[in-house]
Amino acid sequence: MAAPGAFYITTPIYYVNDVPHIGHAYTSLACDVMARFHRLDGKRVMFLTGTDEHGQKVEKSAQAAGMDPQAFCDRVSQNFRDLSGLMGYSNDDFIRTTEDRHVRACQALWRAVVAAGNDDIYLGKYAGWYSVRDEAFYGEDELVDSPAGKRAPSGAPVEWVEEPSYFFRLSAWQDRLLAFYDANPDFILPPARRNEVVSFVKSGLRDLSISRTSFRWGIPVPDAPSHIMYVWFDALTNYITAVGYPDMAGAAFSTFWPATHIVGKDILRFHAVYWPAFLMAAGVAPPARVFAHGWWTVEGQKMSKSLGNFIPPHDLVAKYGLDPVRYFVLRELPFGADGDFSHRAVVNRLNGDLANDLGNLVQRVLSFIAKNGSGQVPNPSELAPEDEKLLAASAALHATTRARIDRQELHTALEEIWRVIGDANRYVDAQAPWTLRKTDPARMATVLYALTDAIRRVAIVLQPFMPTAAGRILDQLAVPTGAARQLEAMGGAPKLVPGTALPQPEGVFPRYVEAAA
Ligand code: MSP
Secondary structure, eight states, rough: OOHHHHHEOOOOOETSSOOHHHHHHHHHHHHHHHHHHHHHHHOEEEEEEEEEEEEEHHHHHHHTTTHHHHHHHHHHHHHHHHHHHHOOOOOOOEEESSSSSHHHHHHHHHHHHHTTOOOOOOEEEEEEEETTTTTEOOOHHHHHHTTTTOOOSSSSEEEEEEEEEEEOOOOGGGHHHHHHHHHHHSSSHHHHHHHHHHHHTTTOOOOOOOOEOOOSSOEEEEEEEEEEEEEHHHHTTTTHHHTTTOOOOOOOHHHHOOOEEEEGGGGGHHHIIIHHHHHTTOOOOSEEEEEEEEEOOOOOOOTTTTTOOOOOOOHHHHHHHHHHHHHHHHHHOOOOOOOOEOOOHHHHHEEEEIIIIIIIHHHHHHHHHHHHHHTTTTOOSSOHHHHHOOOOOOOHHHHHHHHHHHHHHHHHHHHHHHHHHHHHHHHHHHHHHHHHHHHHHHHHHHHHHHHHHHHHHHHHHHHHHHHHHHHHHHHTTTTTGGGGGSGGSSSSSSOOOTTOOOOOOOOOOOOOOOOOO
């Protein structure tokens, strides 16, 4: 069990055969929001990402680039590290599977399965289909015919492979896995994905080939160096390497394990079936959660090299700015569903939700104060019920967003926040401080005070999603950094101190105007 108040979140580790695109950026972004949310909620957080560097796919890509595999990995891994800087990820560690600490952990996990004495790893011979692109074995019955020949269900080409191989006795784990899913109903989310996994396991499990002998780019199997580990046995282990495995008594492991894994739907089976079975076979606790998100298409089409519609995150950030991109990808799709990326949809969100709803709220309240309220936090008189209502709705965002984020519902967390932004905009219209200025200046000050405090709370809870923009709003309200920006500070009585000088307001979300062709 992880220590109370600790939270461990992981992205998949990315294959180094490719340059990062928006699909890769998406998974990590979602993890970043959760990591930041929990940190602001007072938890100790470990957020891990990294690169998956072994296996045939990477070896072939290195060959194609005419490079030594390690030098190739060094170069491509750096692209993913750079992505962290570009997207503002707050990862605490970046793991590479070619590091020594990882080789040690993989060999230790293998040995632990063997040492458990249940014969879960045995030597045999693999004869069957393999897809290098998916790094996965397929049964004949899973293949689909295509004009180009047999294909994996993902559409990837397959080849016939025959070689000596160690196997993991997955067939013996069916009942234990089903009992585990039963005892942990939220282990796999969203629920529809859980149902898919449960029926897959119920349909019977085949033993899994976990070593290869026909190429060399991998981690040697202990005591059998002619074998290298199957890349998924190696890759999945990264999650425990990073918390110090095999030192399970060590501080990192005992504080943080088990983790929440966020993965794309295409790699759910590896995480929700194979991985808990490997761990249980080695006497290690299975993960706490595996959440599978959907896939992005681009302007209605699958992203692919041949279509040339890969979206490099760098281009998007240069065009729209980092925070709008972060907001868009997390708001546009229900986290878990598939969806489409289009420039029109980004512009709609940017100009609608960000410029009109949030930007305009902040701008009209703060510039009104700058013009009419001497540029200070206004001095309220007694709060009216409608003021209390707005403040209560904004304070409640702490608990409601926490409940959503605990189930990885990032889009509904944003919906809750935007509901309050809508309330606040309607409140401005209904209270009409510009009219009160002439008729009842004391009431005007109270209304403006309630608004600034509601905006403060909204900005606090928005920090995980849009760290820079939310920080700028808090700066404009003169909220000090540190404890005053933790989620805890959203509760209780309004916290802005009347009379505090406010800086000159400046717009946070300019409208996006398409450059003339
Ligand atoms: N190396 C494995 C993961 C090992 S984890 C122990 C791998 N790497 S990957 O680079 O191919 O994919 C990494 C993640 O990117 C996956 O979660 C995948 O679902 C995600 N995406 C890749 N393309 C995507 C989209 N078009 N849309 C959304 N996510 C996508 O698999």
